[in-house]
């Protein structure tokens with residue numbers, strides 16, 4: 646089942662004194678499969694937030710369309726999505742608990758609302774701060790309440806715009822755990838980020854967006870295991886290998902990074918120099934390397 650289908654969306658804004666049209670999305674197209682965790686990845690200004698607003702039915706594309714569970718994105722499809730906007734704004738003179746309670750009412754939740762509020766406060770690690778005014782919250786605490794608000798009505802689909810911004814390393818790890826918990830419950834999650842390591846750690850699929858275009862997409866595992874970028878060769882018992890410059894020395898070991906075509910010749914050179922090979926390890930590209938390479942070719 647397809648949770649989200651983004652079909653060739655174009656979007657432009659009128660800008661400046663002359664209100665000239667500037668096109669910021671040029672036919673963005675991708676899908677989010679039900680049950681998948683998908684990372685929408687791209688640098689500042691790439692068009693992530695604009696795409697997300699269109700998915701949420703907050704903004705209209707100039708052309709193309711977005712389907713959410715097969716229905717055109719609108720106010721009514723929005724109600725079934727847990728949404729964390731880029732800069733969540735909450736009324737300052739409410740507590741975290743009051744905010745979550747009012748969202749639960751807004752979603753017309755049935756059952757024990759106060760218990761559910763406690764539950765999500767626990768999930769996002771905000772139980773101890775729940776009764777403080779939101780205006781006293783740090784950026785990371787606001788982000789956590791934003792996430793709590795997105796999951797309070799237990800939606801099957803979550804759309805999160807930069808969910809990890811403002812979180813410290815512990816917060817990021819907790820967030821990753823929350824995401825994998827939601828994934829285990831069968832939820833579908835689309836989130837944007839420009840932090841490649843975070844995406845690399847939790848996504849099933851990646852959509853890379855750059856200057857308003859999808860430049861690469863696919864299953865993360867395939868992307869990462871696909872290509873060997875170089876080999877790491879660890880050598881002992883020699884001071885140097887003619888023709889090769891070591892990357893690092895540690896104790897009596899030398900570490901070389903060589904491309905595939907030179908592995909045989911370094912092995913031969915080490916043996917000829919009287920040294921010993923300790924390891925030859927193929928290294929695959931990281932998501933960051935893949936991303937930078939895709940962008941550089943443009």
Ligand SMILES: Nc1ncnc2c1ncn2[C@@H]1O[C@H](COP(=O)(O)OP(=O)(O)OP(=O)(O)O)[C@@H](O)[C@H]1O
Nearest residue numbers: 658660669687688689690691692693694695696839
């Ligand atoms: N309301 C608007 N009016 C004019 N231009 C806009 C508007 N909203 C977005 N843009 C432009 O559209 C482009 C994409 O912006 P968008 O916010 O979608 O990027 P983003 O990928 O979310 O970036 P970031 O990582 O910084 O959040 C940018 O060039 C931005 O200036």
Ligand SMILES: [Mg+2]
Nearest residue numbers: 693694695731
């Ligand atoms: Mg953005």
